[in-house]
Amino acid sequence: MPKTSTALIRRLRGRATGLVVAGTALALAVPVPAMAATARASAASADPVSVMTYTAKERREALAYWTTARIKAVGKSVDLGPTGPKAKPYKGAALKTVGRLFFVNSRGADTWCTATAVKSANRSAVMTAAHCVRMGSSPGNTNTAMVFVPGYHKGKKPYGAFAVRSAATPRTWENDSLNDMSALVVDADKNGRKLTDVVGGRPIAFDRAVGGTVTALGYSATRPQLGEELLRCVGRTKREHGTQMIPCDLTGGASGGPWLADFDATTGKGKGVLVSVNASLDSLTPTKMYGEVLRTTAKKVYDRAQRG
Secondary structure (H helix, E strand, C coil), X not given: CCHHXXXXXEECEEECCCCEEEECCEECCCCCCCCCCCCEECCCCCCCEEEEECCHHHHHHHXXXXXXXXXXXXXXXXXXXXXXXXXXXXXXXXXXXXXXXXXXXXXXXXXXXXXXXXXXXXXXXXXXXXHHCECCCCCCCECEEEEEEECCEXXXXXXXXXXXXXXXXXXXXXXXXXXXXXXXXXXXXXXXXXXXXXXXXXXXXXXXXXXXXXXXXXXXXXXXCCCCCCEEEEEECEEECCEEEEECCCCCCCCXXXXXXXXXXCCCCEEEEXXXXXXXXXXXXXXXXXXXXXXXXXXXXXXXXXXX
């Protein structure tokens, strides 16, 4: 996002003692024991893609960390106001590919975003926002204990949980808070099955012209759902502030959720091509959602992940 618009656009993070909306991804202010994991940068500074990896031990710890009780607690601890009027509960056919992405943020707090399984060569790639992986313009502030739960709904994990093995983000996000998108690689599930063999994967469109109708989805921390149900907005994209925008009042917790084109939000039918992810809002009382136009940099990030 251009630096000239940073005063206008606040990232999707809710932070509490009382919950003050102030940044990216939903985050609780009350500290919790952070995982011992340390994400390691694996690429040289000249590389346009930055990749963090997590050890096998860290991934096992992440799966053990996100118990049913902990997931229930993180949702109950947050209330970002009433849902809507633009955001509505998604009522179409079950979306196996979309789920909650749980993690411990760089401040040691339990939190979540939204993410989507996508078609990939390794059958293990997930798309989300870069701010769900690490703070922008702050290379050392990275998230840990990352676990993707596709199809999450009211405490149920119908397709299991997948530990994140690596996370690719644009180098421009790491250094300058630009290009807020990320591609993750997840482990196989406990039965050895790869992610998209279990839930399928959404196709991705790069360099798609701005202007079509999309459905934005996310596990927003608004009531009464409080992250337990998938919410959606439907709108026509418009170019604004060097990126693209749709009318939408999803908020914290919806970060990283997909923008799906050629998709019927009522029935869940259609191709559901991923054309962006929820990245930022226009204000503390949102009326607009912004998402990156997926161009060359985004394709490089995705390609790095699908080869991982």
